[in-house]
Amino acid sequence: MFGYSMADIGNIVVMQGFSGLSMFTVLLLMALGLAIIFGQMGVINMAHGEFMTIGAYTTVLISKVAASYGFTNYYFVFAIAIAFLLAFAVGYFIEFIMIRHLYKRPLDTLLATWGLSLVMQQIFRSSFGAKEVSAELPEWMLGSFKPTPDIDIPINGVFVMVLAALVTFGVYMFMYKSRWGLRVRATVQNRTMAGAVGINTAKVDRVTFALGCGIAGIAGAAFTTIASTGPTTGTLYIVDSFMVVVFGGAASIVGTIASAFGIAQAQSILQFFMTSSMGKVSTLLVIVTILMMKPEGLFASKLRK
Amino acid sequence: MTLWEKMKASPVLGGKEGVIGLAVLAAIIFVVLPLGVDIFRLNLIGKYLTYAFVAVGLVMLWGHGGILSLGQGIFFGLGGYAMAMFLKLEASDPLSTKIQSTPGIPDFMDWNQLTALPWFWEPFKSLPFTIFAVLTIPALFAYIIGYAMFKRRVGGVYFSIITQAIALILSILIVGQQGYTGGVNGMTDLRTMLGWDIRTDSAKYILYFVNGLLLFGAIFLSKYIMSSKFGMLLLAMRDKEERVRFSGYDVSNFKIFIFCLAAMMSAVGGAMFTLQVGFMSPSFVGIVPSIEMVIFCAVGGRASLIGAVYGTLLVNYGKTVFSETYPEMWLFLMGGLFISVVMFFPSGLAGIWDKYATKYGWFKDKAEPVKKPEVSIAEGEAQAVLTETTPETTLAAKTNDAVIKKATRKKAAPKQTEPAPAIDSNKMRGAEA
Numbered sequence: 001m002f003g004y005s006m007a008d009i010g011n012i013v014v015m016q017g018f019s020g021l022s023m024f025t026v027l028l029l030m031a032l033g034l035a036i037i038f039g040q041m042g043v044i045n046m047a048h049g050e051f052m053t054i055g056a057y058t059t060v061l062i063s064k065v066a067a068s069y070g071f072t073n074y075y076f077v078f079a080i081a082i083a084f085l086l087a088f089a090v091g092y093f094i095e096f097i098m099i100r101h102l103y104k105r106p107l108d109t110l111l112a113t114w115g116l117s118l119v120m121q122q123i124f125r126s127s128f129g130a131k132e133v134s135a136e137l138p139e140w141m142l143g144s145f146k147p148t149p150d151i152d153i154p155i156n157g158v159f160v161m162v163l164a165a166l167v168t169f170g171v172y173m174f175m176y177k178s179r180w181g182l183r184v185r186a187t188v189q190n191r192t193m194a195g196a197v198g199i200n201t202a203k204v205d206r207v208t209f210a211l212g213c214g215i216a217g218i219a220g221a222a223f224t225t226i227a228s229t230g231p232t233t234g235t236l237y238i239v240d241s242f243m244v245v246v247f248g249g250a251a252s253i254v255g256t257i258a259s260a261f262g263i264a265q266a267q268s269i270l271q272f273f274m275t276s277s278m279g280k281v282s283t284l285l286v287i288v289t290i291l292m293m294k295p296e297g298l299f300a301s302k303l304r305k
Numbered sequence: 306m307t308l309w310e311k312m313k314a315s316p317v318l319g320g321k322e323g324v325i326g327l328a329v330l331a332a333i334i335f336v337v338l339p340l341g342v343d344i345f346r347l348n349l350i351g352k353y354l355t356y357a358f359v360a361v362g363l364v365m366l367w368g369h370g371g372i373l374s375l376g377q378g379i380f381f382g383l384g385g386y387a388m389a390m391f392l393k394l395e396a397s398d399p400l401s402t403k404i405q406s407t408p409g410i411p412d413f414m415d416w417n418q419l420t421a422l423p424w425f426w427e428p429f430k431s432l433p434f435t436i437f438a439v440l441t442i443p444a445l446f447a448y449i450i451g452y453a454m455f456k457r458r459v460g461g462v463y464f465s466i467i468t469q470a471i472a473l474i475l476s477i478l479i480v481g482q483q484g485y486t487g488g489v490n491g492m493t494d495l496r497t498m499l500g501w502d503i504r505t506d507s508a509k510y511i512l513y514f515v516n517g518l519l520l521f522g523a524i525f526l527s528k529y530i531m532s533s534k535f536g537m538l539l540l541a542m543r544d545k546e547e548r549v550r551f552s553g554y555d556v557s558n559f560k561i562f563i564f565c566l567a568a569m570m571s572a573v574g575g576a577m578f579t580l581q582v583g584f585m586s587p588s589f590v591g592i593v594p595s596i597e598m599v600i601f602c603a604v605g606g607r608a609s610l611i612g613a614v615y616g617t618l619l620v621n622y623g624k625t626v627f628s629e630t631y632p633e634m635w636l637f638l639m640g641g642l643f644i645s646v647v648m649f650f651p652s653g654l655a656g657i658w659d660k661y662a663t664k665y666g667w668f669k670d671k672a673e674p675v676k677k678p679e680v681s682i683a684e685g686e687a688q689a690v691l692t693e694t695t696p697e698t699t700l701a702a703k704t705n706d707a708v709i710k711k712a713t714r715k716k717a718a719p720k721q722t723e724p725a726p727a728i729d730s731n732k733m734r735g736a737e738a
Contacts, residue, residue: 044462101648106462107373108647111603114596115643122636239473239592242466277481284474291467292453 012272020268022157022226025164026052028260029219030237031244032171035256037212038245040188041205043099044110047117048241049234050124051213054090055083055220056229057128063135063224073138080163080221087217092210099209100202117234124231134228156225163222167215172253174211184208247287248297255299263287317525317532322662326611327524334517344506351513351581353621354520356381358574360602360613361523362567367599368607369531370563371543372460376450376468377571377598379475380443382590384572386479386486387442389585390426391435392495392503393487411492417484426485432499439576440569447568448561455557455564460546469592476591491586495579503580516577523570524610530566531610539563600639603646606655615654 030052037045045051059079066075094116102109137156175181186194187204195201223229244263248255263283271279291297312324319326338350359377367373399409407420414422428434450471454464479486487493495503502508530536542549542556550556579585588594597620605616620642627635650656 038462042462044465098644098648105647105651107367107465108651110373110375110462110465111596111599112644112647115640115647118636118640118643120640122633122640125636126633239470243470246463246466275481277477281474281478281481284470284477288467288470288474291463292450292457292459295454295457295459295463 013269018153018157020265021161023268024261024264025160026219026223026226026237027240027244027264028164028257029167029222030216030241031248031256031260032168032253033212033215033219034241034245035248035253036171036175036215037209038242039252040184041208042106043103043209044106044113045212046110046114046238047120048213048216049236049238050117050120051087051091051216051234052220052223052237053120053124053229053231053234054087055217056223056233057124057220058083058086058217059221059224060133060135060229067136072136073140076138076221080218083217083221084214087220088210088214091213092206094213095206095209100205103205121231121235128231130231132228132230135224137225160222160225163218167218168253168257171215175253180207243284243287246291246297249299252297252299255297259298317529319528319532323528330611330614331521334520335514339510339513344509347513348509348581349625350618351509351516352578353618354516354614355574355578355581356598356601356621357520357614357617358523358577359571359598360605360617361520361527361610362570363599363602364607364610364613365527365530365539366563366567367602368609369536369539369543370560372560372564373465373599374468374564374567375465375592375595375599376472377567378590378592378595379468379472380447380568380571381575381578381594381598382475382479382585382587383443383446384439384575385579385585385589386492386575387429387435387438387572388576388579389492389495390429391432392498392579393492394426394430395498396494396496411487412494413487413490413492414484419484423485439572443568443572444565447565451561451564455560458557469595472590472592472595476587479587479590489587491584491588493584495583498580504583509581512577512581516581519573519577520614523573524614527610535559600643600646604642604653606653608652609655612653612655612658619654
């Protein structure tokens with residue numbers, strides 16, 4: 001196949017598979033946030049990519065500060081926390097001034113948040129410049145380890161994967177095991193009844209939206225370890241993340257993980273054998289075709305229509 | 306009856322107000338602008354007016370049908386590329402391409418080491434086929450997408466997201482397949498159409514007028530459809546899809562039809578774009594142009610055909626002015642426009658106009674009232690989801706009574722701002738999925 005030996009193909013699949021894993025983690029983190037915002041609340045947040053960019057720029061800035069004070073090795077933990085908090089705060093604010101007026105018009109949230117994403121992109125461009133910037137990675141994150149001579153696995157990839165696993169676990173615990181998660185699910189399922197039993201639904205909405213944005217902020221922090229950040233970085237991922245959420249079945253965490261994995265791996269491996277654009281095209285085409293046949297996604301909860 | 310009375314009474318034109326609105330638009334497009342601006346600017350306006358085809362299609366699809374397609378750039382692009390392929394083939398005859406290693410094929414193919422014309426380029430050597438292709442290929446493509454999705458009752462936001470993904474796929478594909486499509490630069494250096502040089506000033510004037518006439522054709526066709534029973538059904542579907550379905554109509558077929566029609570209009574716009582601007586590139590196909598076309602329509606008023614034309618002109622004029630003088634401000638402005646139109650003026654310019662026209666009683670028909678299906682909406686979409694009361698919008702659609710219309714609007718408006726009215730999200734999801 002394509003003039004490679006079987007052993008070569010094995011190695012290519014492992015290595016491309018691994019580079020696919022880095023993309024998988026970013027997609028997963030983005031999609032988790034979206035799964036909460038879109039899957040639970042039904043809000044189409046086209047500015048989700050820009051919340052990721054907020055996280056990425058925060059990490060870059062903190063890394064610059066850390067580098068000038070000489071504690072590059074430890075800054076990343078703080079960067080993740082601050083990226084989360086900042087994106088959370090912006091999300092909270094945006095929900096308050098904009099999103100809450102549009103809950104009954106899902107198509108209009110799409111347009112309004114698209115406008116928001118344009119504004120945010122221009123803010124990034126005005127304040128950080130149009131050039132892409134990258135974070136100074138801590139030394140322990142550089143380099144790679146080699147289980148066999150032909151396979152090279154970068155450490156930063158392993159790191160973001162661990163991070164993504166932790167965040168996914170956290171989201172799961174929050175949504176399904178905590179008091180807050182219960183309130184969120186109650187509000188989504190029946191807003192009026194939730195309000196009647198004393199849940200402050202407006203507040204639940206605001207926190208849920210902000211949480212989704214905060215997770216996008218973490219995605220941004222993870223993103224800085226694998227690529228450099230520019231004002232329009234977020235737009236590269238927005239369609240992919242939406243496809244992940246829709247493909248996985250909007251409200252299902254397992255579905256989100258599975259489809260993020262599938263999409264990232266398919267793209268990464270196909271991109272090696274075809275050109276990068278054709279890899280992306282064929283992946284998206286397959287997803288769209290499957291979605292046309294099975295519009296509710298792979299892991300949709302069984303709902304009678 | 307005199308002609309004037311006939312026109313006023315025609316349900317297609319929408320009464321006195323409709324006739325005057327059309328006449329004013331016609332005067333602006335065919336008289337004021339050609340006399341008032343030089344050919345360079347007029348050509349630019351002609352370019353904007355090609356987007357208006359898309360906006361008019363979106364008024365029917367989104368404003369009246371409640372289907373938000375974020376992939377209208379696909380059809381604009383398909384139409385534009387079909388025309389560009391014909392013009393490109395004519396521009397690359399063996400004589401003018403004799404310095405290439407393979408004369409007679411478009412220059413970008415030669416640069417990409419293609420030695421023969423690909424099979425799907427062959428039919429575009431003929432103009433009749435090209436025109437046929439402009440009209441049918443996008444419609445066929447829309448039919449496939451529409452059939453696959455509407456038959457399975459995929460609607461609402463899912464439809465938007467998937468059409469957006471298709472727009473992305475197509476633009477990546479065009480950029481990626483350089484040898485067949487000209488890649489990111491698109492098809493440039495288009496010169497003649499059947500030997501007629503399209504770059505001269507006189508050709509630009511002629512194309513501008515042809516474009517304007519076609520646009521009016523599209524508007525009249527849309528008006529005709531809106532005033533028919535189908536137009537009523539479309540509104541009813543937007544507001545209460547389930548009820549229409551339970552009344553025995555096959556909702557999906559109507560949706561497919563309107564989607565195909567909007568696609569066809571976009572494609573005509575795309576073909577006219579290529580003719581007037583002289584090139585076609587993937588930057589008119591992807592996500593960004595597709596969603597910008599939605600905002601043209603939203604600014605003009607998503608339910609108003611004429612409003613959509615004004616919206617397109619206004620936004621594009623603003624874009625040109627601002628990107629010439631303050632390029633940095635433009636994105637802020639565009640973003641702000643998206644947000645403010647959605648949040649504060651959901652019915653756009655047409656809504657503002659309606660408000661004052663009704664308030665001061667301009668253009669009120671004193672004679673026999675005519676059927677007027679155009680309702681100012683935006684509340685409609687909200688209502689469709691949240692109220693279980695009588696379908697007021699459909700009621701309003703059937704009467705021309707401004708009082709009822711006003712009352713409806715008043716009744717509907719506060720509902721929007723109320724926090725959390727009875728809303729059954731399961732039902733909502735069910736309707737969307």
